Amino acid sequence: MGSKQEFVAMLVVENLSKIYTSGFFRPQDFHAVKDVSFSVHKDEIFGLVGESGSGKTTIGKMLVRLIDPTSGKITIDKKDITNMRGKELREYWTNLQMVFQDPRSSLNPRIKVGESLIEGLKLSGNIDSIDEVTQDLLKSVNIREEILNRYPHEVSGGEIQRIVIARALSLNPKLLVADEPTSNLDMSVQAQVLRLIKDLQRKHSIPCILISHDIEVVKWMCDRIAVMLNGRIVEEGITNDVIHNPQHPYTQDLIKATFLSDIPTVDGEPGEGHSLHNGCSYAGKCIFVKPECLENEIQLRGDHHKVACILAH
Amino acid sequence: MKSVPIDKTIQRSNEPILKVKGLKTTFITKNGDVRAVNGLDFNLNNGQRMAIIGESGCGKSVLAQTILNLLPNNAQVSGEILFQNSAILNQSDEQMVALRGKLIGLIPQHLSSLNPLMKTHLQVEEAIQPDGGSQEKNDISRKMLNLLNSVGLRTYVSERHPHQLSGGMNRRVLISMGIAQNPSLLLADEPTTGLDTILRHKTVKLLDRITQDRSLLLITHDINVARLCETIAVMYAGEIIEKGSAEEILENPKHPYTEGLIASMPSRGMSSIPGLSPSLIEIPSGCRFHPRCPLATEQCMKIHPVLNGEQAGVRCHACS
Numbered sequence: 069m070g071s072k073q074e075f076v077a078m079l080v081v082e083n084l085s086k087i088y089t090s091g092f093f094r095p096q097d098f099h100a101v102k103d104v105s106f107s108v109h110k111d112e113i114f115g116l117v118g119e120s121g122s123g124k125t126t127i128g129k130m131l132v133r134l135i136d137p138t139s140g141k142i143t144i145d146k147k148d149i150t151n152m153r154g155k156e157l158r159e160y161w162t163n164l165q166m167v168f169q170d171p172r173s174s175l176n177p178r179i180k181v182g183e184s185l186i187e188g189l190k191l192s193g194n195i196d197s198i199d200e201v202t203q204d205l206l207k208s209v210n211i212r213e214e215i216l217n218r219y220p221h222e223v224s225g226g227e228i229q230r231i232v233i234a235r236a237l238s239l240n241p242k243l244l245v246a247d248e249p250t251s252n253l254d255m256s257v258q259a260q261v262l263r264l265i266k267d268l269q270r271k272h273s274i275p276c277i278l279i280s281h282d283i284e285v286v287k288w289m290c291d292r293i294a295v296m297l298n299g300r301i302v303e304e305g306i307t308n309d310v311i312h313n314p315q316h317p318y319t320q321d322l323i324k325a326t327f328l329s330d331i332p333t334v335d336g337e338p339g340e341g342h343s344l345h346n347g348c349s350y351a352g353k354c355i356f357v358k359p360e361c362l363e364n365e366i367q368l369r370g371d372h373h374k375v376a377c378i379l380a381h
Numbered sequence: 382m383k384s385v386p387i388d389k390t391i392q393r394s395n396e397p398i399l400k401v402k403g404l405k406t407t408f409i410t411k412n413g414d415v416r417a418v419n420g421l422d423f424n425l426n427n428g429q430r431m432a433i434i435g436e437s438g439c440g441k442s443v444l445a446q447t448i449l450n451l452l453p454n455n456a457q458v459s460g461e462i463l464f465q466n467s468a469i470l471n472q473s474d475e476q477m478v479a480l481r482g483k484l485i486g487l488i489p490q491h492l493s494s495l496n497p498l499m500k501t502h503l504q505v506e507e508a509i510q511p512d513g514g515s516q517e518k519n520d521i522s523r524k525m526l527n528l529l530n531s532v533g534l535r536t537y538v539s540e541r542h543p544h545q546l547s548g549g550m551n552r553r554v555l556i557s558m559g560i561a562q563n564p565s566l567l568l569a570d571e572p573t574t575g576l577d578t579i580l581r582h583k584t585v586k587l588l589d590r591i592t593q594d595r596s597l598l599l600i601t602h603d604i605n606v607a608r609l610c611e612t613i614a615v616m617y618a619g620e621i622i623e624k625g626s627a628e629e630i631l632e633n634p635k636h637p638y639t640e641g642l643i644a645s646m647p648s649r650g651m652s653s654i655p656g657l658s659p660s661l662i663e664i665p666s667g668c669r670f671h672p673r674c675p676l677a678t679e680q681c682m683k684i685h686p687v688l689n690g691e692q693a694g695v696r697c698h699a700c701s
Contacts, residue, residue, distance in 0.1 A: 119577045224657060251575075254437050254602050255603070255645045256641065257436070258651075259651040284646070287647065288647045321579070
């Protein structure tokens with residue numbers, strides 16, 4: 069997939085799926101992620117956009133191998149990491165880093181921020197250069213040294229998120245996944261943190277996956293984006309193409325909602341009634357719905373700007 | 382119980398429904414006195430909708446808690462709050478009970494305000510009749526269902542517990558509880574936090590609809606949501622530093638802090654304000670924004686500027 073495009077893909081995801089099964093006597097399957105494929109170049113920020121429950125975070129967690137995919141393949145730098153286990157995975161894990169939505173809960177509340185920051189370096193065995201590396205890290209994320217002696221609850225949300233980002237990058241990872249890194253932060257602090265992620269991503273030139281529901285953030289941050297609905301990618305392409313020329317009715321509505329203009333959709337929860345048919349997830353709410361939409365799942369098609377909608381082809 | 386004689390009928394007039402004068406809320410803690418609200422003055426007219434915006438820790442949520450007297454015991458309040466021309470500050474708990482929900486409704490910030498062990502219908506029914514009054518049970522359940530429908534929830538929601546509902550649905554349950562007794566003033570504290578774009582959109586539309594015939598004080602850090610209101614007040618370190626019509630504030634901000642706040646929106650270039658919001662224990666001298674202000678002069682460090690103007694104004698030496 070990657071070889072056809074003009075860049076060398078650093079991260080390649082092929083037909084990734086995740087099925088959660090719940091219930092003991094009558095197990096029920098829930099498809100959190102269905103047949104998702106994309107590839108990300110090493111100098112690129114790739115955005116995953118969608119509503120709550122669309123499977124964005126599940127993809128992020130699968131990419132850093134926090135949860136196992138049900139099927140599909142993840143390749144980083146030509147190395148298949150889908151089925152790594154045990155010692156091999158533990159050693160490779162330093163290359164896969166994730167920044168979570170709530171920075172405070174990703175640090176241990178009982179150890180000082182500074183200890184948390186260098187924990188990864190210590191475990192990876194680079195003990196000699198720790199002081200030097202720490203200084204570099206602090207400089208790169210613009211944090212005063214005194215903060216390292218505080219506990220997480222004594223540090224502001226923006227500072228703590230910058231510490232978490234510094235920690236994620238301390239081990240020179242090959243992939244950074246940022247899951248809603250600023251949705252708990254104020255608008256003015258959000259700007260600082262997002263700028264930082266963008267600068268560091270450029271400097272380290274590693275592929276970055278940014279998960280967000282905020283089109284405006286994604287528009288500013290990402291080179292390419294994929295719009296997700298009910299576990300599937302419904303539209304993918306260069307950020308400006310997708311945002312200024314959205315092809316899928318769902319993307320169009322998502323963009324309208326961001327700017328708080330009127331959406332002419334049928335009322336109800338996202339994906340409601342979807343289980344009644346096999347077709348497009350948005351068919352129940354789409355104003356352009358046709359009988360064909362309900363019959364088969366619509367495949368993602370196109371060259372650079374891919375769309376999963378019969379109207380677009 | 383009925384010690385606050387207040388007229389419930391809405392008259393659209395320029396008569397203020399809520400007057401706040403020189404309000405100060407201070408929390409006494411072992412690290413020092415936290416001055417969360419520090420000299421706040423504003424009027425909210427009958428039927429007017431006003432948004433209070435500002436960063437975390439500027440005292441905007443404490444304001445809502447002060448109005449409804451929901452503060453913890455270590456809080457000290459001074460100043461004056463008049464609701465429909467009767468003083469409601471330092472009233473007894475009994476008098477406040479007569480006010481809360483009936484005349485001033487609150488939509489709390491956290492979804493954890495819902496009881497996780499109670500089904501939705503019990504919680505909404507409780508909001509309709511909190512004091513075990515005389516209404517018929519059937520009447521109340523009918524009202525409860527009407528209320529849920531009016532905020533766009535289906536009937537089955539009433540039989541669910543909060544954990545079985547999505548964030549947006551729980552938010553709408555809280556909104557329905559805030560308007561359950563048809564209050565003439567609604568305080569909405571960050572009603573869109575934690576919601577994704579589409580749910581945020583729906584919530585703003587819903588708030589717009591339910592505040593057509595009542596006054597609204599909307600507390601938010603989301604500038605796009607503040608557009609819902611006619612008036613915006615910008616709060617910094619416990620005081621209002623700029624207020625005016627929503628359009629004026631968003632398109633033509635005067636105070637350097639307001640400018641910075643608006644420039645930090647992704648659609649306006651996302652440049653951040655340097656520095657951090659001040660600690661409310663040691664508030665900077667002079668203009669409270671001067672350590673972060675690009676235009677600060679010596680005067681700004683020494684003299685505390687005043688808010689010039691009643692309906693619209695700015696608290697800044699450089700621009701007044």
